[in-house]
Amino acid sequence: MKTKxxxxxxxxxxxxxxxxxxxxxxxxxxxTFEGFEGDLHAGLARLSDVRxxxxxxxxxxxxxxxxxxxxxxxxxxxxHAMQIPEVLPEWAGANLAMQxxxxxxxxxxxxxxxxxxxxxxxxxxxxxxxxxxGEVIQQHYPDVPKLLQRxxxxxxxxxxxxxxxxREGYMAExxxxxxxxxxxxxxxx
Amino acid sequence: MKTKxxxxxxxxxxxxxxxxxxxxxxxxxxxTFEGFEGDLHAGLARLSDVRxxxxxxxxxxxxxxxxxxxxxxxxxxxxHAMQIPEVLPEWAGANLAMQxxxxxxxxxxxxxxxxxxxxxxxxxxxxxxxxxxGEVIQQHYPDVPKLLQRxxxxxxxxxxxxxxxxREGYMAExxxxxxxxxxxxxxxx
Numbered sequence: 001m002k003t004k005x006x007x008x009x010x011x012x013x014x015x016x017x018x019x020x021x022x023x024x025x026x027x028x029x030x031x032t033f034e035g036f037e038g039d040l041h042a043g044l045a046r047l048s049d050v051r052x053x054x055x056x057x058x059x060x061x062x063x064x065x066x067x068x069x070x071x072x073x074x075x076x077x078x079x080h081a082m083q084i085p086e087v088l089p090e091w092a093g094a095n096l097a098m099q100x101x102x103x104x105x106x107x108x109x110x111x112x113x114x115x116x117x118x119x120x121x122x123x124x125x126x127x128x129x130x131x132x133x134g135e136v137i138q139q140h141y142p143d144v145p146k147l148l149q150r151x152x153x154x155x156x157x158x159x160x161x162x163x164x165x166x167r168e169g170y171m172a173e174x175x176x177x178x179x180x181x182x183x184x185x186x187x188x189x
Numbered sequence: 190m191k192t193k194x195x196x197x198x199x200x201x202x203x204x205x206x207x208x209x210x211x212x213x214x215x216x217x218x219x220x221t222f223e224g225f226e227g228d229l230h231a232g233l234a235r236l237s238d239v240r241x242x243x244x245x246x247x248x249x250x251x252x253x254x255x256x257x258x259x260x261x262x263x264x265x266x267x268x269h270a271m272q273i274p275e276v277l278p279e280w281a282g283a284n285l286a287m288q289x290x291x292x293x294x295x296x297x298x299x300x301x302x303x304x305x306x307x308x309x310x311x312x313x314x315x316x317x318x319x320x321x322x323g324e325v326i327q328q329h330y331p332d333v334p335k336l337l338q339r340x341x342x343x344x345x346x347x348x349x350x351x352x353x354x355x356r357e358g359y360m361a362e363x364x365x366x367x368x369x370x371x372x373x374x375x376x377x378x
Contacts, residue, residue, distance in 0.1 A: 033234065033251055044233070045222060054301070054369055055356070061309070062222055062355045106376045110298030110313060112243070120250070124299060125371065166251045167244070180243055182314065187295045187370065 007101035009115075009175040010072050013090050014039040021093035021132040028172035031119040031165045035066030036095055042066060051128070063164065064124035069096040069113075070160030071104035081154035084141050091140065092133040094160065096171075101179070105157050110182040118169030127162045129155040196290035198304075198364040199261050202279050203228040210282035210321040217361035220308040220354045224255030225284055231255060240317070252353065253313040258285040258302075259349030260293035270343035273330050280329065281322040283349065285360075290368070294346050299371040307358030316351045318344040 013023035014036055023039075035042030046063040048055035055061060070089060075097070079087045089097035098104060111123040134151030141147055202212035203225055212228075224231030235252040237244035244250060259278060264286070268276045278286035287293060300312040323340030330336055 054303070055309075059356065062311075062353070064311075064355070103376060106374050108298070108374050108376050109371050114243070120244075122251075122253075126374075164251070166253070167248065181376065182298050185295050185297050185315075187292060187297050 005179040008099040010099040011097040022136050023090045023093050032168050065162040066164045067095040068162045070094045072099050074158035078154045091136040112180040114178050115171045119171045120167035122166045123161045123163045127159045129159045194368040197288040199288040200286040212279045212282050221357050254351040255353045256284040257351045259283045261288050263347035267343050280325040301369040303367050304360045308360045309356035311355045312350045312352040316348045318348045
């Protein structure tokens with residue numbers, strides 16, 4: 001019998017500054033249908049960017065990147081691959097750092113994450129690595145060469161997921177969440 | 190090499206009446222972030238129901254059932270299994286009837302559907318059969334016994350999908366759409 005998939009909220013962060021990808025740790029947070037309250041990425045809609053090349057740049061689309069979530073275990077693997085002591089979630093601009101969810105980056109689209117404070121998040125897609133976090137990591141280890149360039153490869157399939165809010169509510173550091181995965185489908189044509 | 194997946198819009202329908210699941214055919218339609226303009230299911234949020242048992246009944250959640258879409262080929266299979274000449278898309282309360290998309294009901298969550306009139310839809314989940322369409326089908330074939338009861342089994346995994354609007358725009362009968370499927374993932378834990 002399959003056990004219920006759960007995880008622990010190791011950290012919550014909000015992005016507040018346009019000049020850096022780095023986010024700031026907060027002890028708890030309110031989620032609305034717009035996203036994480038106080039975060040730059042909140043909004044019901046957003047302008048399309050390089051991450052959605054199937055849209056002309058600047059198209060108004062529904063915001064499915066209201067938050068980003070990653071795994072502290074996968075972050076440790078990234079740090080190991082980059083041969084540095086650690087990579088903090090805020091350096092990657094994360095909103096949520098989770099502990100105890102194996103292969104978090106591989107969670108399928110439509111996975112629901114339930115918080116005790118009623119907030120529910122939905123996974124839309126894997127977050128593909130860009131160079132932004134590499135810049136921040138490089139700033140924290142100025143004496144280690146080429147960290148900026150090494151981040152994308154080290155972080156491939158370990159950089160977490162992005163998604164949106166399905167139910168408004170609250171979340172707090174230390175929360176235990178549970179996950180509802182969509183039925184397995186194998187589409188062929 | 191994988192060919193691009195496309196399909197044809199065989200029919201567009203809106204649900205206008207609370208007293209019946211049956212929808213009405215229209216030649217074209219505008220989509221907004223709320224859903225299909227003029228349809229009863231439009232809205233940014235909705236109240237949770239029997240289809241999302243992981244929420245207390247009546248919880249305000251993001252509306253991921255703005256539209257339902259099905260395949261005319263799968264409808265023909267349902268009619269064949271029920272031993273009746275046909276099942277029309279509007280009898281099942283569909284908003285969209287597509288032609289030429291194999292295994293439409295198995296499209297994975299997060300599949301995007303692009304219309305020439307700029308509308309883009311996102312698949313959230315398979316639509317599980319209920320008895321509503323069976324009632325309408327029974328009304329159209331009053332002399333055939335037990336159609337109401339036979340619908341759910343005949344329609345299992347052939348009843349299409351539901352989802353929401355990612356980009357506002359237009360759609361028209363006869364449109365050729367293309368589909369963007371999410372990367373295949375196999376999550377195990």
